[in-house]
Amino acid sequence: MVPGNESLNASSSHPEDNSVLSFRFALRSVCFWGILFPMSLLGAQSVQATNRFVPLSQVFDEDARDIPKIVEADYIDLSKIIGISKFRSAEGHDYCDSFESCRSMKHYFKPKADADWGSIKIFSPVTGVVFDTEEEWAGTKIDIQPDKYPAFLITIFHVRLSQPVRSGERVTAGQQLGFHFGKETWSDIAVSMNTSAGRKLVSYFEAMPDSIFQEYHNRGVVSRDSAIISKETRDLDPLICRGGKFTTQGHRQNWLLLSQSR
Secondary structure (H helix, E strand, O other): OOOOOOEEEEEEEOOOOOOEEEEEEEOOOEEEOOOOOOHHHOOHHHOOOOOOOOOOOOOOOOOOOOOOOOOOOOOEOHHHEEEEEOEOEOOOOOEOOOOOOOOEOOEEEEEOOOOOHHHOEEEOOOOEEEEEEEEOOOOEEEEEEEOOOOOEEEEEEEEEEOOOOOOOOEEOOOOEEEEEOOOOOOEEEEEEEEEOOEEEEEOOOOOOOHHHHHHHHOOOOOOHHHHEOOHHHHHHOOOOEEOOEEOOOOOOOOEEEOOOOO
């Protein structure tokens, strides 16, 4: 077995409410998704980061269709950002899906050093429904399900909400949700889709239309591919994870540095 790829897949029923617990556990990298996450099953001390996911009822056939451009508005005030981590980078912690492990399959947005990090506005990138919220150690994580693409979720982390948001509430593309939490952490965003084989993460850049990508191009991002470390490239330059943390950085550039705003 290749170190880092050993995995355990299991399902169980919670004895009190009969809701299903589903999880995947990689010995060297930790990914969890499901309705319930009982830390007692695995030991809280061994888990540094979790990837909580509530399954969707809709399924996207990725073999029959290209990834749709689901993003309708940028989620952050890009003028305040200086760097973006690449999809499958070694930044932050392991954030993976049903198909890959030990890689960060989301994007971190690093604010400029002279910016007031706590005043950076965060917006809903789509019109849809708040699918789930979760209080984090820094702010709120919010999952939004687009009306037009209900097999997808967009997850925004570390938001200081302008007002409380509950599951089932509607949001519109470009609506301000609040602000980035502050200098304690970077902002990050993930895009996932529900497939017949499980949850699959895709890059935010793959999901944005040309009109929004143009703003990134104006800041020096040459192409969408430049924001992504491909699966093949990452597999040839694998990372090592322990307890959800990266213990190696690999040999690929983890960050895109943006040029100054025009």
